[in-house]
Amino acid sequence: MAEIFRKNKILLFLGLFLSISASAQVVSIEGEWSTKDIIGYSNVFEYSLIKEKQLSEGRSVIFNLNGTFSCGEPMICPNGCSVYTSGSYTMVDNDHIRIAVENVRFVGFYCGNLRTKQENKSKDLGLFYIYKEGDAVRLIPSNGVLQEDKDKMLYAQMLDSFKKEWRSYVFVWNDTDGNLPDEILKDCKDKRKQIDLSNYKIVSSKNENYGNVFLLRENENFYYVVYNAVDKKVSLAYPK
16 A cells, blocks of 8 residues: 555645745835735635736735835726735744734725725734745735645645645545545545544545545655535545
C-alpha cells in the first residue's frame, strides 16, 4: 500500500515545502498593490494583491507606513459610481495583519442610496494570514495560529492537485446510506484491507463535478476519498 499511495506522499512533501518556503519569506505590505476587490466593501472572504510597478489603471490599495490604508477604483465616468474605502491596519507579526475599515465613500452621479446607507460605515475585517503566491499576496482570514494557516494552504494545494489528476486514479465503489461526511466515511472500505480508515480524520473537502472529494489525514499520511451523491457510492482513490 505504501507503493500505491507514494504519489500522495510526494504531493504532501511538495506541498509542505512550498508552504514553508512561502511563509518563510517576510512580505512587506507597505506600498501600492492592485486588487480585484475593494477592501471592506465587496462581500469576499479573502483578497489577492499584486505589487504595482507602475501607475494603476484599475482598482488598487495603498498601505502607508503610518498604519493607514486607502483603496479605490478610478473614476471612468463622472456619471458612474466609484467606491473608495480607507482605514487602518496593524501588522500583528510577520505573517498576520489586522485590517479595519473606517470610512466608505461613493463618488459619482449615480451612487444613489449607496452613499447614504454605507458612507462612513466602520467595520473591523479581522485578522488575515499573509500568504505569498508567486508575484501575488493573498490575505486569507485567520485565527492567528500560523501552523493552522499553513495546514489550510497545504490542504487547498492537495485538493487542487487532485482536481487536475483525478482521472489517473482507480475507484472501487462502496454503497453508502450516509448523508454527513463522517457517516459516508464509515462506509468507505479499503478493498485491499491494508488501511484502517477509522484512524483518519477529514481535514478538508471540495465539491467537484465528478463528486465530493474528502482529504483524509493521520499524522503525515494523506488519502483522498470521493463520494458520488447521485448514486450514493463512496471510494478511496487508488493511484494507477
